[in-house]
Amino acid sequence: MNAKYSGKCLCGKVSYSVNAEPMFSGNCHCKDCQRSSGSAFIPAMIFREKDVDIIGEVKYFESQADSGDTHSRGFCPNCGSQLFARFSGMAGALGVKAGTLGKL
Ligand SMILES: [Zn+2]
Numbered sequence: 001m002n003a004k005y006s007g008k009c010l011c012g013k014v015s016y017s018v019n020a021e022p023m024f025s026g027n028c029h030c031k032d033c034q035r036s037s038g039s040a041f042i043p044a045m046i047f048r049e050k051d052v053d054i055i056g057e058v059k060y061f062e063s064q065a066d067s068g069d070t071h072s073r074g075f076c077p078n079c080g081s082q083l084f085a086r087f088s089g090m091a092g093a094l095g096v097k098a099g100t101l102g103k104l
């Protein structure tokens with residue numbers, strides 16, 4: 001596999017590959033990200049959703065962000081690893097949690 005970026009969850013049931021550069025990347029320190037990850041912040045890269053190939057079943061949990069947008073967090077239903085994020089204010093974009101990156 002020659003994808004520019006790839007990664008998977010802890011158990012390996014969900015994996016993804018991306019053959020494009022992210023639109024942007026950054027760290028989110030919001031309280032919801034801290035709470036959902038149990039960590040100080042979540043490093044994420046935002047891609048165009050159509051550039052991301054996902055293999056496996058992903059569950060999404062929706063919450064309301066401070067901005068009023070709906071934030072859907074995608075995780076593996078088997079091991080609970082958070083991999084993806086969707087935002088109602090950014091149609092067509094998919095966030096990838098950078099901690100899940102790595103060779104498949
Ligand atoms: Zn998993």
Ligand SMILES: [Zn+2]
Nearest residue numbers: 028029030033
């Ligand atoms: Zn956040």
